[in-house]
Amino acid sequence: MIDFFMDEKDANEMLTGLLLDDAVSDGDVEDAQESLTGAVRFISSMAGVDGLILASPDFSICGFGVEIIAQQDLEELTATSSADLKVSRKVRANSYGTRHRSMARFCAKNPKSIGFVVSQDGDIRALMQVGNETVLFENVQVHSLWDDDFPKRMAAQRALKRRPRNRSSIRN
Numbered sequence: 001m002i003d004f005f006m007d008e009k010d011a012n013e014m015l016t017g018l019l020l021d022d023a024v025s026d027g028d029v030e031d032a033q034e035s036l037t038g039a040v041r042f043i044s045s046m047a048g049v050d051g052l053i054l055a056s057p058d059f060s061i062c063g064f065g066v067e068i069i070a071q072q073d074l075e076e077l078t079a080t081s082s083a084d085l086k087v088s089r090k091v092r093a094n095s096y097g098t099r100h101r102s103m104a105r106f107c108a109k110n111p112k113s114i115g116f117v118v119s120q121d122g123d124i125r126a127l128m129q130v131g132n133e134t135v136l137f138e139n140v141q142v143h144s145l146w147d148d149d150f151p152k153r154m155a156a157q158r159a160l161k162r163r164p165r166n167r168s169s170i171r172n
Helices: 008-046 098-109 150-162
Strands: 052-055 061-066 076-080 088-092 114-118 124-130 133-137
Touching: 008 061, 052 098, 098 114, 098 124, 098 133
Parallel strands: 076 133
Antiparallel strands: 052 061, 076 088, 114 124, 124 133
């Protein structure tokens, strides 16, 4: 089909250009992945200092080793391993470290927020205000969305969003 529109030399040059573009794109992706890995390692190294890593809403790092303080400290937290809070217990806030207490204070003062604490041992806990209680959700499990099929799923979702709607089904 290519021979029909252009001579063999032009076709080979076009194919070489496309292959080169693809190779550059793959290199750019690898560079971006290496940069991201380096940034994550650097930020995680900051977590070795007691306190939390403070990030802005756009995830720019504002500080590390931070402790959030409040005029009136929290005495207790409600700890639970269940999402519905049916099984919970009261725990003294000062039985947890700086990161947990800081995040609990933040969530108590910002009721629509949710905070995550990743401990040195790998445990993940979430904190949030539920009614008048600051709740500590223990044993939070994280599942990876990134696997070999992830790019295909994302492309399929984008294609569904771009697909035109059938106007006959829209009602006024």
